[in-house]
Amino acid sequence: MSIDTSAAGVSGNRSGSAVIEFVRKPLVVALVLIVALLALGEALSPGFASLQQILRLSIVAALLGIVAAGQNLVILGGREGIDLSVGGVVSLSAIIAGNLMMGQNGGILPAVLVCLATGALFGLANGLGVTLLRIPPLVMTLGMLGVLQGLLVVIRQGIPSGRAAPALSQFVSQPFLLGLPGIIWLWLAIGLLMAFLLKRTVFGYRVYAIGSNEQAAYMAGVPVRTIRVALFMLSGMFAALAGICLLGYSGSSFANVGETYMLPSIIAVVLGGTPLAGGRGGYTGTMAGAMLLVVLQSILTTINIDESGRQMIFGATLLVLMLFYGRAKAMRG
Amino acid sequence: MTELLIRGARKAYGATLALRRGDFDLKGGEVHVLIGSNGSGKSTLCKIVAGSVKPDAGEVVLNGAPVTIAGPQASRALGIGIFYQELSLAARRTVAENILLPELPATGGLFVNRRELDERAARYIAEFADVAGDGFSADTPVLNLRADQRQLVEIMKALASEAPILIFDEPTSALDRAQVDRFFEILKRLKGEGRAIVFISHRMDEIFAIGDRVTVIRDGETVATSNIAETDPSTVIRQMVGDQGELVAAAAAPAAAPGEARIALQVDRLGGQGFTEISFRVARGEILGFGGLHGQGQSSVLRALFGAASHDAGSVTLDGKPYKAASPRDAIAHGVAYVSGDRSRDGVVQGRPILENVTPIHFLRNRIGLVRPSALKDKADGPLKALKTKFQTIDHPINSLSGGNQQKIVIARWLIDRPDVLLLDDPTKGIDLQAKSDLFALIRQLAAEGMGIVLYSSEDAELLANADRILVFNSGSVTRELRGDERTRYNLYHAAYEAA
Numbered sequence: 001m002s003i004d005t006s007a008a009g010v011s012g013n014r015s016g017s018a019v020i021e022f023v024r025k026p027l028v029v030a031l032v033l034i035v036a037l038l039a040l041g042e043a044l045s046p047g048f049a050s051l052q053q054i055l056r057l058s059i060v061a062a063l064l065g066i067v068a069a070g071q072n073l074v075i076l077g078g079r080e081g082i083d084l085s086v087g088g089v090v091s092l093s094a095i096i097a098g099n100l101m102m103g104q105n106g107g108i109l110p111a112v113l114v115c116l117a118t119g120a121l122f123g124l125a126n127g128l129g130v131t132l133l134r135i136p137p138l139v140m141t142l143g144m145l146g147v148l149q150g151l152l153v154v155i156r157q158g159i160p161s162g163r164a165a166p167a168l169s170q171f172v173s174q175p176f177l178l179g180l181p182g183i184i185w186l187w188l189a190i191g192l193l194m195a196f197l198l199k200r201t202v203f204g205y206r207v208y209a210i211g212s213n214e215q216a217a218y219m220a221g222v223p224v225r226t227i228r229v230a231l232f233m234l235s236g237m238f239a240a241l242a243g244i245c246l247l248g249y250s251g252s253s254f255a256n257v258g259e260t261y262m263l264p265s266i267i268a269v270v271l272g273g274t275p276l277a278g279g280r281g282g283y284t285g286t287m288a289g290a291m292l293l294v295v296l297q298s299i300l301t302t303i304n305i306d307e308s309g310r311q312m313i314f315g316a317t318l319l320v321l322m323l324f325y326g327r328a329k330a331m332r333g
Numbered sequence: 334m335t336e337l338l339i340r341g342a343r344k345a346y347g348a349t350l351a352l353r354r355g356d357f358d359l360k361g362g363e364v365h366v367l368i369g370s371n372g373s374g375k376s377t378l379c380k381i382v383a384g385s386v387k388p389d390a391g392e393v394v395l396n397g398a399p400v401t402i403a404g405p406q407a408s409r410a411l412g413i414g415i416f417y418q419e420l421s422l423a424a425r426r427t428v429a430e431n432i433l434l435p436e437l438p439a440t441g442g443l444f445v446n447r448r449e450l451d452e453r454a455a456r457y458i459a460e461f462a463d464v465a466g467d468g469f470s471a472d473t474p475v476l477n478l479r480a481d482q483r484q485l486v487e488i489m490k491a492l493a494s495e496a497p498i499l500i501f502d503e504p505t506s507a508l509d510r511a512q513v514d515r516f517f518e519i520l521k522r523l524k525g526e527g528r529a530i531v532f533i534s535h536r537m538d539e540i541f542a543i544g545d546r547v548t549v550i551r552d553g554e555t556v557a558t559s560n561i562a563e564t565d566p567s568t569v570i571r572q573m574v575g576d577q578g579e580l581v582a583a584a585a586a587p588a589a590a591p592g593e594a595r596i597a598l599q600v601d602r603l604g605g606q607g608f609t610e611i612s613f614r615v616a617r618g619e620i621l622g623f624g625g626l627h628g629q630g631q632s633s634v635l636r637a638l639f640g641a642a643s644h645d646a647g648s649v650t651l652d653g654k655p656y657k658a659a660s661p662r663d664a665i666a667h668g669v670a671y672v673s674g675d676r677s678r679d680g681v682v683q684g685r686p687i688l689e690n691v692t693p694i695h696f697l698r699n700r701i702g703l704v705r706p707s708a709l710k711d712k713a714d715g716p717l718k719a720l721k722t723k724f725q726t727i728d729h730p731i732n733s734l735s736g737g738n739q740q741k742i743v744i745a746r747w748l749i750d751r752p753d754v755l756l757l758d759d760p761t762k763g764i765d766l767q768a769k770s771d772l773f774a775l776i777r778q779l780a781a782e783g784m785g786i787v788l789y790s791s792e793d794a795e796l797l798a799n800a801d802r803i804l805v806f807n808s809g810s811v812t813r814e815l816r817g818d819e820r821t822r823y824n825l826y827h828a829a830y831e832a833a
Contacts, residue, residue, distance in 0.1 A: 199704070200703060200704050201702060201703055201704060202696045202701055202702055202703070202704060203702070204704075205689050205692070205693070205696070205704065206693075208682070208685055208689065209682045209685065209689065209693065212682045212683050212684055212685055213678075213681065213682045213683055215678055215679055216678070216679055216680050216681060216682050217682065217693070218641075218660075218661060219639075219641060219661050219671065219673065219679045219680070220661070220665075220693040220694060220697075220746065221660075221661050221662040221665040221666075221693065221694065221697040222662075222693060222697075223662060279682075279683075279684060279685070280684055
């Protein structure tokens with residue numbers, strides 16, 4: 001939706017209300033806030049908004065954005081869809097990838113395949129738990145996160161941490177094409193893929209349909225369960241992909257590297273205009289939401305707020321957003 | 334002596350006038366029957382007495398003083414006890430707790446007094462002890478009871494209010510003969526104590542067995558109040574029908590010779606949740622009507638045929654081939670379409686564009702994976718035009734349309750690829766007159782083009798005007814078939830209110 005509407009807003013110079021509506025789009029709000037925060041950062045600490053720095057922030061945002069893509073899909077599918085296990089999958093994937101690569105480029109392909117399969121497997125388990133066993137997504141994925149955390153402890157005791165292949169590290173942090181690192185291109189490609197999936201495939205139509213009115217979708221022949229399982233699998237795969245990229249970013253896998261992704265991935269989705277109730281929104285806004293969060297995080301670091309403070313601020317941000325969207329929903333009805 | 338008077342009560346929901354002029358008087362020491370067809374305003378009047386609906390105009394006078402009933406609790410405080418037709422029991426609590434749920438005896442205003450609870454509940458349970466059947470006791474969770482036993486708990490709950498005025502809205506629908514007899518004995522005793530009882534039922538024999546007076550409501554107006562002793566069932570039905578007794582000419586039924594018409598759908602002895610032994614045939618080109626009072630199994634049969642509910646007995650053939658839908662998806666693949674009257678629950682995908690709302694069946698039937706909006710718009714255009722749907726652009730959200738136009742979108746989704754059988758489950762509920770007439774014009778045309786159509790409508794006029802044949806449902810079975818000249822309002826009501 002964001003792609004279509006923003007395009008319409010740019011091309012159309014209709015009435016004033018159209019302008020107001022355009023300005024109130026979550027995507028626009030997020031973009032404006034990004035610029036504002038960059039300006040604030042530049043004022044606080046000159047050099048904050050330098051091209052070099054923005055590029056660095058974009059790489060971090062890309063990592064978050066890839067996780068948020070899966071989170072976005074699960075949330076769009078409605079019925080309180082949420083995936084709290086993404087952080088665990090990111091960590092597990094980073095460890096698996098590191099140990100399969102061991103610093104060798106030849107290990108990249110098998111690592112990618114194994115990691116994606118692992119992510120899909122955990123997503124499948126989440127999806128089956130939610131659809132067949134009717135466990136609420138919050139409980140199901142939280143339980144899965146617990147399983148993953150335990151698994152990580154066991155793995156780390158038995159296996160030395162692996163190292164990223166040089167080509168992967170290069171792909172993530174060095175210029176790849178037109179001066180931009182490969183991961184930025186990957187993120188943009190995922191953005192296009194998500195837009196295509198949601199706007200131009202029947203799968204996408206069905207995701208919105210089950211997110212908005214599951215019963216009506218069922219009565220119209222939509223395979224509700226299959227689609228919901230697919231969404232969780234995609235979420236697991238995106239988290240696994242992010243785990244591989246994270247390994248490339250940090251060079252070697254280490255303890256609970258992905259843990260910090262759970263909350264931000266949800267906030268990025270909501271900031272981008274997809275309500276937690278699902279059925280509305282899209283990925284373009286989520287991309288802006290991810291960038292906004294990373295810039296915010298960087299500013300908080302710049303003004304010497306430590307990790308615990310940042311977590312508190314993120315949590316509070318989510319709650320404030322809920323307030324905002326709760327009201328918007330009531331107005332809609 | 335208790336006396337409740339309702340004068341000129343009026344209630345509108347938006348543009349729909351549910352009650353035009355409701356008059357009703359209730360005296361102590363009588364059982365007063367309230368009767369009226371679907372949508373006559375009977376339940377609205379009942380809800381006004383119960384305090385759950387506030388009238389727009391008119392007055393409610395209790396024992397000589399005008400009162401405003403602010404809500405269910407207020408009506409209770411005024412001495413009005415109600416039996417709810419929609420079961421209002423707490424499933425995991427015991428029989429005793431449910432009976433006294435509205436006013437649990439408490440110690441110090443805080444702790445439930447178990448002993449008093451059991452003692453008080455036991456009195457009401459004892460009344461039905463020998464007819465309640467197996468597994469019924471004070472400490473049985475309601476969850477474990479049969480439907481008739483639950484209904485008994487509802488009755489006990491109403492009785493336990495010990496209110497001077499008692500309202501029973503279809504209290505006997507699930508009860509067996511002995512239970513009904515016992516209930517009537519109790520009603521007679523309460524009447525003797527001077528209590529005033531409102532009794533709503535669609536069983537003529539019960540009405541005449543227990544009632545003292547009967548008030549008939551038609552089209553939102555009270556038309557007559559008579560003493561039961563001075564009237565008879567035919568007169569009551571005639572009062573419900575009014576001047577519209579003659580045959581409402583249906584559009585010319587297709588004149589296909591019997592045997593020549595191809596049977597689109599044949600149902601043999603279908604049974605399931607809420608219906609038993611249902612058999613009928615629908616020919617191509619025919620509109621078969623389902624009639625009767627609300628909730629007599631009509632929707633359940635249609636939903637079972639569409640795979641949205643299961644059926645456990647009987648067989649169905651579609652175009653001569655055995656057919657059993659495991660899910661709506663399955664039914665759609667077989668060329669069966671279903672339009673629900675509850676469009677916000679079963680039909681509309683809120684907040685999404687019209688295009689997304691009109692295309693899901695097309696995707697499914699053609700195994701489409703990729704969306705080409707321009708081609709889809711062309712496909713959707715025909716059905717939307719045929720239904721005279723009004724919308725700005727197909728990319729606008731469906732919520733931007735009126736109820737009638739939303740329903741047209743939901744119907745249009747079935748018409749991009751023509752189904753063989755169209756099941757209409759009260760499809761015009763809550764939509765405007767223009768939309769209704771557009772819809773029925775199209776349905777007749779679809780039938781003429783060879784579709785087999787089943788139409789359930791809770792609006793009797795609509796059914797009489799549009800169905801070629803009518804099956805009248807009562808308590809989950811078909812009690813009568815009306816063909817040709819038999820399709821009159823009188824016959825429809827007569828069959829619908831027949832003793833079960």
